[in-house]
Amino acid sequence: MTIASAPGKVILFGEHAVVSGVAALGAAIDLRVVAKVEDAPGKLEIEVPNLNLNVKGFALDALKKEILSTKICEDAFQATKYVSTVLQKFDVRNVKVVVESEIPPSSGLGSSASVVVASLASINFHLGLGLSIDELAKEAYKIEKEVQQGLGSPTDTALATYGGYQMVREKAESIELPELKLIVGYTGVPHNTRLEVEKVQNFRESCPQIVDPIFQAMGEISRSSLNCIREQKLNKLGELMNANHGLLEALGVGTKELSELVYASRGAGNARGAKLTGAGGGGCMVAIPSPEYDGVIKAMTSIVQAGGKAFLVTTGCEGVKIEH
Amino acid sequence: MTIASAPGKVILFGEHAVVSGVAALGAAIDLRVVAKVEDAPGKLEIEVPNLNLNVKGFALDALKKEILSTKICEDAFQATKYVSTVLQKFDVRNVKVVVESEIPPSSGLGSSASVVVASLASINFHLGLGLSIDELAKEAYKIEKEVQQGLGSPTDTALATYGGYQMVREKAESIELPELKLIVGYTGVPHNTRLEVEKVQNFRESCPQIVDPIFQAMGEISRSSLNCIREQKLNKLGELMNANHGLLEALGVGTKELSELVYASRGAGNARGAKLTGAGGGGCMVAIPSPEYDGVIKAMTSIVQAGGKAFLVTTGCEGVKIEH
Numbered sequence: 001m002t003i004a005s006a007p008g009k010v011i012l013f014g015e016h017a018v019v020s021g022v023a024a025l026g027a028a029i030d031l032r033v034v035a036k037v038e039d040a041p042g043k044l045e046i047e048v049p050n051l052n053l054n055v056k057g058f059a060l061d062a063l064k065k066e067i068l069s070t071k072i073c074e075d076a077f078q079a080t081k082y083v084s085t086v087l088q089k090f091d092v093r094n095v096k097v098v099v100e101s102e103i104p105p106s107s108g109l110g111s112s113a114s115v116v117v118a119s120l121a122s123i124n125f126h127l128g129l130g131l132s133i134d135e136l137a138k139e140a141y142k143i144e145k146e147v148q149q150g151l152g153s154p155t156d157t158a159l160a161t162y163g164g165y166q167m168v169r170e171k172a173e174s175i176e177l178p179e180l181k182l183i184v185g186y187t188g189v190p191h192n193t194r195l196e197v198e199k200v201q202n203f204r205e206s207c208p209q210i211v212d213p214i215f216q217a218m219g220e221i222s223r224s225s226l227n228c229i230r231e232q233k234l235n236k237l238g239e240l241m242n243a244n245h246g247l248l249e250a251l252g253v254g255t256k257e258l259s260e261l262v263y264a265s266r267g268a269g270n271a272r273g274a275k276l277t278g279a280g281g282g283g284c285m286v287a288i289p290s291p292e293y294d295g296v297i298k299a300m301t302s303i304v305q306a307g308g309k310a311f312l313v314t315t316g317c318e319g320v321k322i323e324h
Numbered sequence: 325m326t327i328a329s330a331p332g333k334v335i336l337f338g339e340h341a342v343v344s345g346v347a348a349l350g351a352a353i354d355l356r357v358v359a360k361v362e363d364a365p366g367k368l369e370i371e372v373p374n375l376n377l378n379v380k381g382f383a384l385d386a387l388k389k390e391i392l393s394t395k396i397c398e399d400a401f402q403a404t405k406y407v408s409t410v411l412q413k414f415d416v417r418n419v420k421v422v423v424e425s426e427i428p429p430s431s432g433l434g435s436s437a438s439v440v441v442a443s444l445a446s447i448n449f450h451l452g453l454g455l456s457i458d459e460l461a462k463e464a465y466k467i468e469k470e471v472q473q474g475l476g477s478p479t480d481t482a483l484a485t486y487g488g489y490q491m492v493r494e495k496a497e498s499i500e501l502p503e504l505k506l507i508v509g510y511t512g513v514p515h516n517t518r519l520e521v522e523k524v525q526n527f528r529e530s531c532p533q534i535v536d537p538i539f540q541a542m543g544e545i546s547r548s549s550l551n552c553i554r555e556q557k558l559n560k561l562g563e564l565m566n567a568n569h570g571l572l573e574a575l576g577v578g579t580k581e582l583s584e585l586v587y588a589s590r591g592a593g594n595a596r597g598a599k600l601t602g603a604g605g606g607g608c609m610v611a612i613p614s615p616e617y618d619g620v621i622k623a624m625t626s627i628v629q630a631g632g633k634a635f636l637v638t639t640g641c642e643g644v645k646i647e648h
Contacts, residue, residue, distance in 0.1 A: 203563075209544040210567060213537035217574070220533040239527075242533060245576045250570025252563075254618070256587035265581035 001038040003324040004122035007031070007317055008103040009110035009159040009275045010184060010286055013244055014222040016200045016251055018155075018168050020212075021306045022219035025226070026155045026172070027315035028163040029184065031102040031109065034323070035083075035118035037126040040096040044087065045100045048079045075105040082115045085143050092123055104309070106190035108278025112148070113156030116140045136320070137161040163319030167226075177229045177316055181296065183287045184277075184311040185265065187301035191282030199281075200251045214247050218267040221247075238273020240286045242266070245275035245285075253280025261285045261308045270295055271304030325362040327648040328446035331641055332356065332427040333434035333483040334508065334601045334610055337568055338546040340524045340575055342492050344536075345576070346543035349638035350479045350496070352487040353508065355426040355433065358647070361450040364420040368411065371422045372403045390561075399429040406439045409467050416447055428633070430514035432602025435442065437480030440464045445644045460644070461485040464484070487643030491550075500552035501553045501640055505620065507611045508601075508635040509627035511581040515606030523605075524575045538571050545571075562597020562612045566590070566601075569599035577604025583585075585609045585632045594619055594624030 007028040014024025083097050097119055097307040103111035117140045124131045131139065141157040166172040204211040221240050228237040245262055248254060258276045265271040265287035274287035285308075289299035300310040331352040338348025339476060407421050421443055427435040441464045448455045455463065464481040482496040490496040528535040545564050552561040569586060583602045589595040590612035598611035609632075613623035624634040 188447075203567075207544075207548070210541050210548070211543040213544070214571075216537040217534050220531075220537070224531070224534070239576075242576060243527075246570050246572070246574025246576075247538075248570070248577065249573050250567045252566060252570075254570065256591055259583045259587055262581055267580055 001121045002126035002322065003034060003036045004118050004125065004320060004322050005032040005034045006114040006118035006160040006320040007163055008033070008114050009156055010182070010284070010313075010315065011108075011111070011155075012277070012315070013225050013240065014168070014218050015278055015280075016248065016253065017215040017218035018198070019158040019197060019201065020060060020204065020215050022215045023222045024155070024168045025175075025222050026159050026166045026168060027180070028159045028165075028317050028319060029109070029182070029313040029315055030317040031184075031311060031313060033099060033101040033103060033111065033114035033118040034048055035115070036098040037095050037119075037122040039094060041094050044093055044097060045096040046080050046083045046087075047096065048083075049100060051096065060093065078112070078146035079104065079115050082112055082143065082147055083119045084122065085147050086116060086120050089139070089143060090123065090127075090129060092127065095123070095126070097122070104186050106283075107186050108191060108193070109184065110156040110160060113140065113144055114160045116143050117157060117160035117320050121322065125322050133161060133320075159319070161320050164316050170190065175226070177226065178232065179317070180229060180279040180315040181289065181291065182313050182315055183265065183271070183289050183296070183299045183303065184313050185261040185285045185287065185308040186311070187255070187261060187282055187284065189255065189257050189282035189306055193279040196253050196279035200253060203252060208308060211251070214250055218244060218247055234272050234288055234291065238271065241273035241275040241286070241288065248276055248280055255280070255282060257282070257307065258285050260306045261303050262287075264302040264306035265299050267302070268305070269299040271299045271302075325360060325445045325648065326450035326646065327358060328442050328449065328644060328646050329356045329358045330431045330438040330442035330445065330484040330644040331487055332438050333480055334506070334608070334637075334639065335432075335479075336601070336610070336639070337533040337549050337564065338492070338542050339602055339604075340521070340572065340577065341542035342548075343521060343525065344528065344539050345494060346539045347546040348479075348492045348547050349499075350483050350490045350492060351504070352489075352641050352643060353433070353506070353637040353639055354641040355508075355635060357423060357425040357427060357435065357442040359439070360422040361419050361443075361446040361448040363418060365418050367420060368417055369420040370404050370407045370411075371420065373422065373424060402429065402436070403439050404536035406436055406467065406471055407417050407443045409471050410440060410444050410447065413463070413467060414447065414453060416451065418449070419450070420485050421446070428510050430607075431510050432515060432517070432607035433508065434480040434484060437464065438484045440467050441481060441484035445646065449646050457485060457644075457646045483643070485644050487542075488640050498621055499550070501550065502556065504639045504642070505552060505613065505615065506637050506639055506648055507589065507595070507613050507620070507623045507627065508637050509585040509609045509611065509632040510635070511579070511585060511606055511608065511632055513579065513581055513606035515603055517603040520603040520605040524577060527576060535575070536572055542568060551598060558596050558612055558615065562595065564598035565599040565610070565612065572600055572604055579606060581603070581606070581631065582609050584630045585627050586611075588626040588630035589623050591626070592629070593623040595623045596624075
């Protein structure tokens with residue numbers, strides 16, 4: 001039996017602008033997908049028992065049982081599709097793959113990339129396929145792109161594979177930066193990345209004189225953020241997050257729910273800054289909490305009280321690894 | 325007895341950017357200040373009986389009587405100061421001036437400029453001072469600036485005097501545009517214009533590479549809006565408002581309350597677009613409602629349900645006038 005795990009990701013700065021060649025900064029986070037492969041002679045089974053789907057706690061579970069269980073099925077089905085594409089691609093037989101995830105699906109935290117990377121790494125090790133880490137990243141990206149019918153971004157699979165931070169312009173490149181404590185707030189609203197990306201690109205086509213300077217400001221924020229993370233200037237980093245959030249709102253990818261979590265964390269949560277992360281239109285936001293224990297609790301509580309689910313994560317964590 | 329009235333104003337696009345020479349568009353709105361002057365031999369009295377201060381309706385009135393009445397005193401005192409400066413400036417005696425206002429004070433709707441313009445126009449007519457309309461605008465600006473200790477903007481007094489629309493770059497210039505139906509939503513949170521302007525200017529000084537492109541995008545939005553208003557392309561105008569709101573959030577002048585009213589009007593209110601107006605940090609937002617009767621009711625209801633006070637206004641209305 002082999003167990004491999006891969007981290008999720010957040011985009012810290014520059015989402016959307018990156019589609020037009022502006023620098024974005026992504027970070028691996030220590031919410032992980034675990035893929036277990038064991039021999040199963042004559043069989044080929046995939047099991048997805050846990051995808052961290054109790055996104056709103058017991059209340060929603062009890063009140064909207066039907067919706068929640070539909071959701072489980074759909075997301076579990078989606079995860080199964082990624083794993084089965086991995087198995088097909090490498091003509092794998094006689095195994096059982098079990099995937100569990102700490103990353104809420106369809107939330108913009110890269111769960112599908114992590115599912116692909118973790119299951120591919122586990123199979124690679126278990127069956128001795130001999131893929132190097134770079135080959136693993138490349139194959140995982142191909143598979144994610146195939147299942148998502150051409151969408152997918154090399155950033156997600158790169159972060160799931162290498163961990164740490166990735167600076168993305170036309171391609172993703174690893175960049176050395178220290179860890180950050182971050183609160184991720186999930187609105188519970190799944191989003192459609194393709195839709196949000198198209199919306200922004202359409203806006204850009206119809207109004208380049210408005211959107212291009214917005215992208216320019218975003219690129220500058222991404223660049224400025226590197227030094228803040230390096231020197232742990234958290235107040236300044238928070239200000240950059242606030243500015244970047246406004247620019248994403250200007251592009252039309254903000255939502256009421258995201259805004260509520262963002263303002264809750266900045267206000268009652270005493271965070272140094274907050275922004276939506278990823279494509280927007282739902283999904284997650286991130287906040288830099290005041291660093292002491294109280295600050296972290298306050299930021300998390302504020303997000304939960306505003307109707308979200310809160311995770312304390314460390315950015316820049318380890319990439320894919322064989323756990324067993 | 326002479327009665328004169330002057331309109332309030334909203335900034336439709338380009339606030340804050342205008343401080344750095346980017347074009348902004350302001351409009352007079354048909355919430356008015358009425359100033360009545362009558363002879364009062366041997367006396368010099370100012371009365372401010374009504375400043376539209378029941379900003380949250382009866383609930384707040386009953387619950388927070390103390391706070392509300394302090395507020396009344398402070399704002400009434402402020403209005404009195406404007407009027408008494410007018411009287412002093414022109415060495416007026418033997419009159420009683422009564423000022424009433426439909427414009428909530430300290431809300432960014434230009435109530436102080438309207439108080440100055442209406443009372444000056446009333447005195448000008450009543451005592452035959454012989455000020456031309458241009459002189460009236462100029463004197464009113466001087467008086468507002470003096471009372472506000474150097475702040476003040478010629479836009480507010482120009483809109484209160486001439487009505488219509490003003491395009492502001494370095495100076496304000498009248499521009500011909502058709503009327504618009506607009507919903508103004510007041511958060512009930514008074515704001516400090518000076519503070520917000522300083523905040524943005526400090527941000528610009530420390531991060532010009534981020535703030536200058538934001539201003540550039542704002543200028544482009546202001547320019548694009550003219551054609552939309554001319555041709556009554558309300559959907560497009562709404563999109564420009566949404567983009568401008570995000571840029572103001574990026575500059576750091578958004579608040580939880582403003583964001584709540586903005587999202588309520590865009591969502592349940594079915595508005596075509598919404599943004600904060602003026603300096604931010606409190607004050608008002610504006611929304612373009614769907615034009616039919618239902619649309620207006622929906623937009624206003626959504627704002628009230630989100631905790632604001634809603635006004636239906638017409639932009640581009642008449643400037644100062646002698647009513648009696």
